[in-house]
Amino acid sequence: MKAYRCRVCDNPLHFENSVCVSCGTNLGYSRAERAIVPVDEQGRYVDLAGLVWHVCRNLNLHGCTWLATLEGGQCFSCDLTRTRPNDDDGEGLAHYPEAERAKRHLVAELDALGLPVVGKDPATGGDPVNGLAFDLLSSVEEDVVIGHDDGVITIDLAESDAAYREKVRARLAEPYRTMLGHFRHEVGHYFEWQLVRGDELMARCRELFGDETEDYQEALDRHYAQGPPAGWEESHISTYATMHPFEDFAETWAHYLHICDTVETASDYGLTAVAPVTAFSSFRDVVTGVWVPLTVALNMINRSMGKDDLYPFVIAGPVLDKLDFVASLARR
Numbered sequence: 644m645k646a647y648r649c650r651v652c653d654n655p656l657h658f659e660n661s662v663c664v665s666c667g668t669n670l671g672y673s674r675a676e677r678a679i680v681p682v683d684e685q686g687r688y689v690d691l692a693g694l695v696w697h698v699c700r701n702l703n704l705h706g707c708t709w710l711a712t713l714e715g716g717q718c719f720s721c722d723l724t725r726t727r728p729n730d731d732d733g734e735g736l737a738h739y740p741e742a743e744r745a746k747r748h749l750v751a752e753l754d755a756l757g758l759p760v761v762g763k764d765p766a767t768g769g770d771p772v773n774g775l776a777f778d779l780l781s782s783v784e785e786d787v788v789i790g791h792d793d794g795v796i797t798i799d800l801a802e803s804d805a806a807y808r809e810k811v812r813a814r815l816a817e818p819y820r821t822m823l824g825h826f827r828h829e830v831g832h833y834f835e836w837q838l839v840r841g842d843e844l845m846a847r848c849r850e851l852f853g854d855e856t857e858d859y860q861e862a863l864d865r866h867y868a869q870g871p872p873a874g875w876e877e878s879h880i881s882t883y884a885t886m887h888p889f890e891d892f893a894e895t896w897a898h899y900l901h902i903c904d905t906v907e908t909a910s911d912y913g914l915t916a917v918a919p920v921t922a923f924s925s926f927r928d929v930v931t932g933v934w935v936p937l938t939v940a941l942n943m944i945n946r947s948m949g950k951d952d953l954y955p956f957v958i959a960g961p962v963l964d965k966l967d968f969v970a971s972l973a974r975r
């Protein structure tokens with residue numbers, strides 16, 4: 644994530660700021676400029692081309708600071724949400740802002756990496772077949788399974804609740820579980836569907852991740868009955884990645900996004916002096932030369948504060964090959 648600054652007073656800003664805490668200027672996020680820009684009393688921003696933008700109508704609903712093209716309209720990120728909690732679902736609505744926040748973070752990163760983000764709704768310029776949409780559902784009201792299906796990503800809003808999420812994390816013995824992580828994993832399924840096309844790419848993908856035609860339900864049942872195979876750390880980034888080739892790809896993709904975003908943050912805040920990851924010809928070099936030493940240091944910093952490791956994963960040789968493949972897809 645970039646280190647943003649206020650254009651009026653140069654104070655550092657967080658991605659979510661709707662007001663500068665230093666000079667009081669109202670702010671909005673311009674997706675077109677990848678910048679936080681000042682807005683006037685009416686929430687308007689005029690860009691260099693003279694185009695007038697308006698702060699998203701969902702500012703008060705879930706803290707959306709993004710700019711929309713129409714007055715009273717919603718922004719690109721909000722347009723991607725197909726289903727949200729009903730107005731009478733208090734618990735769902737309470738959990739909803741964190742999911743939208745994670746989605747904005749995700750979209751900003753996909754934009755930074757130059758990955759195409761297209762919605763599903765033709766009314767907002769989307770593609771009903773190949774586009775992306777989100778169902779943000781509350782498992783308080785119904786059974787919700789987090790997942791991806793033909794461009795529709797379902798998120799369980801109950802996972803916004805830290806105590807609930809921690810309980811699930813502990814039960815599944817996962818070292819890491821976050822709302823942003825869910826978004827990054829699920830969008831990995833979407834991009835595998837979209838980007839791994841043609842015989843050559845599919846063959847290479849199968850070589851690295853395994854045969855994706857393997858029965859998914861059988862793999863799922865086996866995973867939860869027997870757990871991961873012994874020695875899984877030598878070839879997979881997580882135990883869940885061992886479940887099925889699709890999950891291996893999505894887990895690897897999530898780590899690709901973890902790495903790119905965190906390296907950008909570290910670089911923008913002066914913790915590491917590297918060009919953007921997109922400038923490296925080999926993602927392998929980013930991982931071995933930048934990411935590994937950086938995470939060793941960040942893990943030690945966390946330990947100095949008595950916290951768990953920031954990045955509790957080990958990247959084995961075969962995982963490096965998979966990360967390199969995923970990065971090459973993003974670069975195409």
Ligand SMILES: [Zn+2]
Pocket residue numbers: 649650651652653654663664665666667668
């Ligand atoms: Zn300011």
Ligand SMILES: [Zn+2]
Pocket residue numbers: 699700701707708709717718719720721722
């Ligand atoms: Zn919005």
Ligand SMILES: [Zn+2]
Pocket residue numbers: 790828829832889890893
């Ligand atoms: Zn998955």
